[in-house]
Structure formats: structure tokens, C-alpha cells
Amino acid sequence: MLRVSNLKVDVIKNNPRDVLVKKLGIKDNDLISYKIHKKSIDSRNKSQVFYVYELDIELKNEDKYLKSKKVDIRLVEPLEYNYKYEVKSNEKxxxxxxxxxxxxxxxxxxxxxxxxxxxxxxxxxxxxxxxxxxxxxxxxxxxxxxxxxxxxxxxxxxxxxxxxxxxxxxxxxxxxxxxxxxxxxxxxxxxxxxxxxxxxxxxxxxxxxxxxxxxxxxxxxxxxxxxxxxxxxxxxxxxxxxxxxxxxxxxxxxxxxxxxxxxxxxxxxxxxxxxPKGYAVGLRVIHNQEMINESQYGKYYKYLANASYKLTYTASNKRGVYTFCMCPGGYVVNSSSSKGYMLCNGMSNHDRNSGYSNSAVIVTINPKDYGDTVKGAIEYQEMLEQRAFLIAKGYIPIQRYKDYKENVLSTEFGNVKPEFKGGYVFTNLNEILPREINNSIVEGIENFGTKIKGFNNDDTILAGVESRTSSxxxxxxxxxxxxxxxxxxxxxxxxxxxxxxxxxxxxxxxxxxxxxxxxxxx
Ligand SMILES: Cc1cc2nc3c(=O)[nH]c(=O)nc-3n(C[C@H](O)[C@H](O)[C@H](O)COP(=O)(O)OP(=O)(O)OC[C@H]3O[C@@H](n4cnc5c(N)ncnc54)[C@H](O)[C@@H]3O)c2cc1C
Structure with missing residues (x-):
């Protein structure tokens, strides 16, 4: 099988087959089969955003086409997962x-x-x-x-x-x-x-x-x-x-x-x-999806599916701050599983059509934060979830970013008014996480605002607590x-x-x- 890589395709026309035929100069009837292997978006240059395709193709006269210098083309073996063994066992x-x-x-x-x-x-x-x-x-x-x-x-x-x-x-x-x-x-x-x-x-x-x-x-x-x-x-x-x-x-x-x-x-x-192992804790951050799209794709955003992002930063206290589990066009969801503990996460429908994006902004914590014991690691997570439960009585605790920075209670939405899966209550989220983690989150969000315009807007909504990022x-x-x-x-x-x-x-x-x-x- 032949694989063509790095095929740049206009996002408006989105016609990879035509681009392939033209670039490789494929003669009539030489293209036997054609399948997309990988499709990604190259948006590094906002004034010229492309789809980038990898195509698996079968061609007549393949030796001739393999010599092409106009596209990246090579022979590949399909990757097959070999999972069949001879097993005869009644073991339960x-x-x-x-x-x-x-x-x-x-x-x-x-x-x-x-x-x-x-x-x-x-x-x-x-x-x-x-x-x-x-x-x-x-x-x-x-x-x-x-x-x-x-x-x-x-x-x-x-x-x-x-x-x-x-x-x-x-x-x-x-x-x-x-x-x-x-x-x-x-x-x-x-x-x-x-x-x-x-x-x-x-x-x-x-x-x-x-x-x-x-x-x-x-x-x-x-x-x-x-x-x-x-x-x-x-x-x-x-x-x-x-x-x-x-x-x-x-x-x-x-x-x-x-x-x-x-x-x-x-x-x-x-x-x-x-x-015990290190994990990360923090808050969900919610923005208008259109703002994220425009920032990620420039004028091309209207032709593309909702954009996502992945951002990282090292805070002044050396803790890693990063975005995690970004849900374009999604909802923040109350993910509680036991009474007295509150946590949130993100979800989206297939169409990702809520109009809002959310992701976790989380800060690494390490065994030193909880005494390096198995019990301590679990209890630290439980403590944050109990605090989140108490301040919002089991609803999703939320806050405007400006109020979070200023450590005051929020009372209403600004221009970001998302829908939630589960009820919500305006609170002061500073009461959930240790001060050092809150400070790291603010530093992180300010830094992310230099990468995505508007990320640190006053009206950005935060929700808590994101505690189960990993075991x-x-x-x-x-x-x-x-x-x-x-x-x-x-x-x-x-x-x-x-x-x-x-x-x-x-x-x-x-x-x-x-x-x-x-x-x-x-
Ligand atoms: C709201 C939300 C959104 C997420 N979004 C994403 C995403 O977009 N992409 C992504 O990669 N990950 C996402 N994750 C994380 C992802 O769901 C988990 O990493 C993944 O499901 C872990 O798989 P698992 O099978 O190990 O455990 P789980 O999916 O947690 O499954 C464990 C199962 O075991 C059952 N169980 C527990 N205890 C017992 C018991 N004692 N006896 C019998 N059954 C038991 C539970 O009911 C559960 O069904 C999300 C998680 C949440 C909560």
C-alpha cells in the first residue's frame, strides 16, 4: 500500500482527492482505491490555515508514482493488531x-x-x-x-x-x-x-x-x-x-x-x-466558543469545526499549570458519585454545539502535598471535594474570573452565560483550593491570555472542583x-x-x- 503524507488541502474546498490526483499527476483509471489515514489542521499561520491529509492509496503503475518529488509518498505495511491465540480454557x-x-x-x-x-x-x-x-x-x-x-x-x-x-x-x-x-x-x-x-x-x-x-x-x-x-x-x-x-x-x-x-x-x-502518585487539581474554565475559534483559526474559523487548545505554563512556585480535557461546544457537568462530595468535569454532544468551550486548568500536586502516603493521596482529593460540596450545597460552585482574582463572591454572569449539566451556585472558589494552587491558577490563566486572546477576560466563568484528573x-x-x-x-x-x-x-x-x-x- 502507498501512503501520501503532508498533503495540504484548502479548508474551504476540502477536496483531498482532487489535490492528490493533480499533484501526483495520476492518469485516468490509475487510482484503484483511496482512503483517509489521518486528517489534521495546520493553523500555525492564521492567514493561511490548511487541512493536512495522509492518504492510503492503491495505484496501477505504482513504481512510476513512487518516484514523484511533488508529494511525500512511500510504501507502508498496514498496522494489524494481532490478537488471536489458541486458547482452550474454562477458567472463570x-x-x-x-x-x-x-x-x-x-x-x-x-x-x-x-x-x-x-x-x-x-x-x-x-x-x-x-x-x-x-x-x-x-x-x-x-x-x-x-x-x-x-x-x-x-x-x-x-x-x-x-x-x-x-x-x-x-x-x-x-x-x-x-x-x-x-x-x-x-x-x-x-x-x-x-x-x-x-x-x-x-x-x-x-x-x-x-x-x-x-x-x-x-x-x-x-x-x-x-x-x-x-x-x-x-x-x-x-x-x-x-x-x-x-x-x-x-x-x-x-x-x-x-x-x-x-x-x-x-x-x-x-x-x-x-x-501514592502525583496528580493535578484545579478548576474548569468556560469561554464563548466563538472567541476560541477566532483566536485559533483567524478568519478561517467559519469553515472549520469548533477549535480546541492545549496550554501549559510553569508558575513562579515551579508548579506545572496546564489545560486538560478541553471540551469545545460542551458543558460543565456535575460529576459527583458519593454524597457530600462535589466535583465537576466536561462533556459534549457529537455536534459540540453548546456555544461554549470548557477545559480544566489544573495544577500539579505531588506526594509532598499530602504526606506521601496512599491514604493521604486519597484524603487530599476527598478534602477538596468536601469543601466544594459545602460551599455550594451539592450544586456546581461557579464564579466570574475577575471575582476569583479579587477573592470576592460572584453574584451574576457577565457576557459568558453557559448552560450547565446540573444546578449551579455563585460562590467564592478561593475557599476550595489551597492559596498556593489558587495563585498558580491565576498566573496560568493570565499567561494563557497571552496565547489565546480573551482567555483571561473578567467574565470568564470558573467552576469547581476539578479533582479527579487521574488516580x-x-x-x-x-x-x-x-x-x-x-x-x-x-x-x-x-x-x-x-x-x-x-x-x-x-x-x-x-x-x-x-x-x-x-x-x-x-
Ligand atoms: C464527565 C467526564 C468526562 C470525561 N471526558 C473524557 C474525555 O473526553 N476523554 C477521555 O479520554 N477521558 C475523559 N474522561 C476520563 C475517562 O472517562 C476515564 O479516564 C476512563 O473512563 C477510565 O476508564 P476505566 O475503565 O479505567 O474506569 P471507569 O470509566 O471509571 O470505569 C470503572 C467502572 O467500574 C465500576 N465500578 C467501580 N467500582 C466497582 C465495584 N466495586 N464493583 C463493580 N463495579 C465497579 C464503575 O461503576 C465504572 O462503571 C472523562 C471523565 C468524566 C467523569
């Missing part, structure tokens, strides 16, 4: 959690003839949708199932951004993207440089993935919380579900996400080895990805090995590969 494997880590782990196990049982503390997606929408309207939280817990995991009510910028010589990422596409996501996620699915589409995608796993012999139990693991000589013998039901099993994949602080703390107290702990695993409890495989974000949908799905595949390899050797 339980996957705990149906987030991206658990679902992709179960899917790969099922593709290899194993019949995983997925247990999930929350509701299936239809019932989950009902309670989540009720929560947005009434602020009455269902601790069993919410924005963090339930079928599809924490990413279901998200922007569905798929970060594909990690090393992947095994081809796991194309496999994940293709699977999402087969389950109902738009085909463009397979080639966009910054793919995103959107929460409205994701809800159907996770259901279709569940049905694929069931069709391959897997099964699901919802409203089923792992409450204990019974060990025999440090080896998994059975699990306890909802404090009552026993399930005998020899392998358990622990893909519970990092909101499952109850499960993680319980297993820590039981002797599961883990260590505060990492569970220790050996080279087969097993923990010190033999047969227990910590997996995904809750175990500290992922920080988003794609990386959680990758980790799910890695754990499944390890189990499959072990069983195929027996």
Missing part, C-alpha cells in the same frame, strides 16, 4: 467494571473464546440515563449510578475525546477506534487527528459493545458491586458481590476506575500493594500485570495505569493479552 474470569478498560478487556477475552463475566456496580445504560438526567434536573444523587458509575464507566457522559497520541507499535489504537466505529461512532474517528465521539453517540456505542461481548459468550451483571475478594494463600479464590453473593473465580480484572475509592481503600486495607494511587503489578494477590489484575485508570478513554482501553487490552497468553501456554 470476572471483569469488575464496565468502563473502557473493563469493556475492552472483556471484548478481547471474548474474541479469544473465553467467556468473561462483567460485573458493574451501576445501572445498564438505559436506566443510568434516566437517573443521570433526573440528577441534572433535581440534584438528587443516586450513589449507585451517576456520571462516574454505570455502564460505559466515567467516559459515557464525556466529550468522548480519544487521545491517540501515544506510542502504539502493536496497533491497539486502530483496533480500539475501529471497534468504536463498528459500535456506532462516526467513521471520522478512525482518521481525525483529534477524534471525539460525543456523549449522545457514546451511550449507544457502549450498549453495542456490550452486545458484541454477549454474542461472543460473555455475560454482564449490573447493580453488582464487588465488595470483597476472598484469598487462599494470597491467591484469588472467590469474590463477594453486594456483600452477599459469592462467585468462585481464579482470575479477576479490577477495572473499577478512580472514583471507586471505597473499593480501592478496602483492598488496600486487605494488603493489596499500591503507592491518586498506583496499584503495583508484576511483568504479567498481576498484583501481589495472585489472579488479581489491576487495570485502567483506577489502578493508576491510564488517564483517559483510549489509554484505559489500551490497558484493558494489555491485561487481556497477558491472561490470554498465560492460558494459551497451559
Amino acid at each position: 474470569i470476572v471483569v469488575v467494571g464496565s468502563g473502557p478498560a473493563g469493556l475492552f478487556c472483556a471484548y478481547l477475552l471474548a474474541l479469544n473464546g473465553l467467556k468473561p463475566l462483567v460485573i458493574e456496580r451501576g445501572y445498564d445504560i438505559d436506566k443510568r440515563n434516566e437517573v443521570v438526567n433526573t440528577f441534572f434536573e433535581t440534584n438528587v444523587l443516586d450513589c449507585r449510578s451517576n456520571v462516574c458509575f454505570g455502564e460505559g464507566g466515567a467516559g459515557t457522559y464525556s466529550d468522548g475525546k480519544l487521545n491517540t497520541g501515544v506510542k502504539d507499535k502493536e496497533g491497539r489504537i486502530p483496533f480500539i477506534l475501529k471497534t468504536f466505529y463498528e459500535c456506532g461512532a462516526d467513521e471520522d474517528i478512525t482518521y481525525e487527528a483529534h477524534p471525539h465521539i460525543g456523549t449522545d453517540v457514546l451511550q449507544g456505542v457502549v450498549k453495542n459493545l456490550r452486545n458484541k461481548i454477549i454474542a461472543l459468550g460473555g455475560s454482564f451483571m449490573f447493580e453488582s458491586t464487588l465488595t470483597d475478594i476472598v484469598l487462599n494463600n494470597d491467591k484469588v479464590e472467590k469474590i463477594i458481590v453486594n456483600d452477599m453473593k459469592e462467585i468462585k473465580c481464579s482470575k479477576v480484572v479490577l477495572a473499577v476506575g478512580h472514583s471507586a475509592r471505597d473499593t480501592i481503600s478496602k483492598l488496600y486495607n486487605k494488603g493489596l500493594l499500591m503507592k 491518586p494511587v498506583r496499584i503495583l503489578r508484576d511483568e504479567t500485570l498481576e498484583s501481589n494477590f495472585k489472579g488479581l489484575y489491576p487495570c485502567g485508570e483506577g489502578a493508576g495505569f491510564a488517564g483517559g478513554i483510549t489509554s484505559a482501553a489500551i490497558d484493558g487490552l494489555k491485561v487481556a493479552e497477558s491472561i490470554i497468553k498465560e492460558l494459551s501456554n497451559n
